[in-house]
Amino acid sequence: MIIKINTDKTLNGEERSADFFTSQIDEALERFESHISRIEVHLKDENGKKDGFNDISCLLEARLEGRQPIAVTNQANTVDLAVTGAIDKVKSALETIVGKIQKH
Template sequence: MLVQINTDKNIEGSSRFNDFFTEEINNTLERFDAIVTRVEVHISDENGSKPGTNDKKCVIEARVEKKQPLVVTAFADTTEKVFFAALEKIERALDATLEKIKEH
């Protein structure tokens, strides 16, 4: 599974940042390796440099073989919180997709 992390200009995307999030995705979604070919993460700060609550946004797109991509969005007040909220959502969505595949 290929993992790609993208950030906007307001979120610092260092290599440590990318490595940590990539490892978390691989650990959390490893049971879906057979059906997921690629995971793209987009993290942004909706307010830029202005303060605000729940202004961090994370969109995770999982490319599933022979299916439409699954996309989830989460909002939170920190980069870590928003990432883990979105990761939990994509895991649930993949669970549901895997169940549908098994039924057929």
């Protein structure tokens, strides 16, 4: 499973953060690893460098083997919360999809 993290120019895409999020995603989606070929994470600050409420957006796209990709978004006050929320949403969606695959 390949994990690629993209940030807009207003967010600091530190390598330490990228490594942290990569390991967090890898750990959370480990049981779906055989179904996922690639995960793309897109982080952006909705209103630039200004402070705002829930202005950090995380789009998480999971590319599944032999199926259409699924994408979820989550907005929060911090990058950590945005990524964590998106991971929870994609995990829930994957549980549904993989559950349907295994029933057939």
